[in-house]
Amino acid sequence: MKFSKKSALGLLFSLTLIVSGCGQTKTASESDAAPASTPAALEEKLNVQVSFYPMYEFTKNVAGDLADVHTLVPAGTEPHDWEPTPQDIASIEKADVLVYNGAGMESWIDQVTDSLSSETLIQVEASHGINLLEGSEEHEHEHGHAESADTHDHAGESTTEEHDHEHADEATTEDHDHDHETDAEEGHTHDHGGLDPHVWLSPVLAIQEVRNIEAGLAKAAPEHAEQFKQNADAYIAKLETLDQDFKAAVTxxxxxxxxxxxxxxxxxxxxxxxxxxxxxxxxxxxxxxxxxxxxxxxxxxxxxxxxxxxxxxxxxxxxxxxxxxxxxxxxxxxxxxxxxxxxxxxxxxxxxxxxxxxxxxxxxxxx
The missing domain is CATH 3.40.50.1980 (Nitrogenase molybdenum iron protein domain)
Incomplete structure (x- = not known):
C-alpha cells in the first residue's frame, strides 16, 4: 500500500509540473513591479504557504499584515497522513515562503519541494535546532512509557534558551533556502524517521519555532525585519505567560x-x-x-x-x-x-x- 501511495504521489508531482509548466510566470502586475528574484521588493504582501494549523498561527502572528498566510491542510483534517493536491503544489510553487514543522510531521515535504522549479522560495523548517525526542512506537509501552519526566532537565533550557534570535537567523536563513544540499552536508535532513514531531505543544519550544519563522520571513522581506521581530516579541510574550501558567499548575x-x-x-x-x-x-x-x-x-x-x-x-x-x-x-x-x-x-x-x-x-x- 505504501508503494502505490508513493507512486501515486510521484505521478501527481509530474502532472502538476506539466500542468503548471509556467508556474514561475508572474502576473502582469508582478512582472512589471519587480524582478522575480526579489518578491519582497514588491508592494504586494508576501505570499506564505504553511503546512498545518500551528504553523499558520505562529506565522500569522509574526507576519501581521505584511503577508498573506495560507494553510495547506484544511480545517478539521488530521494532518499526519494528508498529502497535497496538484492545486496545493501549484500554490507552493507560486509562494515566496513555505513554512512547515518538520521532524517528520509532513511526510510529503521532500518529495514536493524537490519537484519545484522555483529558485526563490524560502523554506522554513520551524523545528530546526530543537532536540527531538525519540518516538519509537514499538517500545513506548514496554519501557514504562518513555515520554516522562526522566529527561526533564533536557527540555526547554538546552533547546531554547541557547537558541537566541541570532541563532534562529543562522539556522533558518542559511540552512533552509531552496538548496537542500546544505542540509545534507551538515547531517540535517527532513526525514526524521521515528522522532516525535509534536514540538509545538511545549510553549517553550513553540517560542523557538516562532523565532525560526521570524528569521525566514526576514530573509524573504529584509526591509520588514524589524517589524517581524516586534511582532514575534509580542507573541512570544504570550507564550512565556502560557509557560508560566503551566509551571504554576503542575508544581x-x-x-x-x-x-x-x-x-x-x-x-x-x-x-x-x-x-x-x-x-x-x-x-x-x-x-x-x-x-x-x-x-x-x-x-x-x-x-x-x-x-x-x-x-x-x-x-x-x-x-x-x-x-x-x-x-x-x-x-x-x-x-x-x-x-x-x-x-x-x-x-x-x-x-x-x-x-x-x-x-x-x-x-x-x-x-
Missing amino acids: DSKRKDFITQHAAFGYLAQQYGLKQVPIAGLSPEQEPSAAQMASVIDFAKEHQVKTIFFETLVSSKVSETIASEVGAKTAVLNPIEGLTEEEIAAGMDYIGVMKQNLDALKQALNE
Whole structure:
C-alpha cells in the first residue's frame, strides 16, 4: 500500500509540473513591479504557504499584515497522513515562503519541494535546532512509557534558551533556502524517521519555532525585519505567560501522569516534569495492540487514573473503551494539529486551546 501511495504521489508531482509548466510566470502586475528574484521588493504582501494549523498561527502572528498566510491542510483534517493536491503544489510553487514543522510531521515535504522549479522560495523548517525526542512506537509501552519526566532537565533550557534570535537567523536563513544540499552536508535532513514531531505543544519550544519563522520571513522581506521581530516579541510574550501558567499548575499537583489517546504530548510532559502514558503511538490513526490496551488499563487501575484523554480530530472510541474498563471519565486534551469548524467559529486559537488543555490537565492531575 505504501508503494502505490508513493507512486501515486510521484505521478501527481509530474502532472502538476506539466500542468503548471509556467508556474514561475508572474502576473502582469508582478512582472512589471519587480524582478522575480526579489518578491519582497514588491508592494504586494508576501505570499506564505504553511503546512498545518500551528504553523499558520505562529506565522500569522509574526507576519501581521505584511503577508498573506495560507494553510495547506484544511480545517478539521488530521494532518499526519494528508498529502497535497496538484492545486496545493501549484500554490507552493507560486509562494515566496513555505513554512512547515518538520521532524517528520509532513511526510510529503521532500518529495514536493524537490519537484519545484522555483529558485526563490524560502523554506522554513520551524523545528530546526530543537532536540527531538525519540518516538519509537514499538517500545513506548514496554519501557514504562518513555515520554516522562526522566529527561526533564533536557527540555526547554538546552533547546531554547541557547537558541537566541541570532541563532534562529543562522539556522533558518542559511540552512533552509531552496538548496537542500546544505542540509545534507551538515547531517540535517527532513526525514526524521521515528522522532516525535509534536514540538509545538511545549510553549517553550513553540517560542523557538516562532523565532525560526521570524528569521525566514526576514530573509524573504529584509526591509520588514524589524517589524517581524516586534511582532514575534509580542507573541512570544504570550507564550512565556502560557509557560508560566503551566509551571504554576503542575508544581503542586497530586499526580504527574496522564493517559492520552496518542503520543503527542511528550515535549509538554518533558518540559513540566509530567509523565505521558499514550494509548497509541505517534500517529493518531495507529490502532493500539491488545498488549498496549492491557498495559494502559493496568496502569490506570494501579494508579487510580480517573480521566482518559481523547482528541478532537480522530475517533474517541479507544479512549472510551479504556475509560469504561477502569471506571474513569473522558475529556479532551487537544494536540492542536488542526482546529475544527466549531473551534474556528468560536474564535479559538493556539493560546486559547492551550489554556483549555491546561485546565483539563490541572483537573486530571488533582483528582
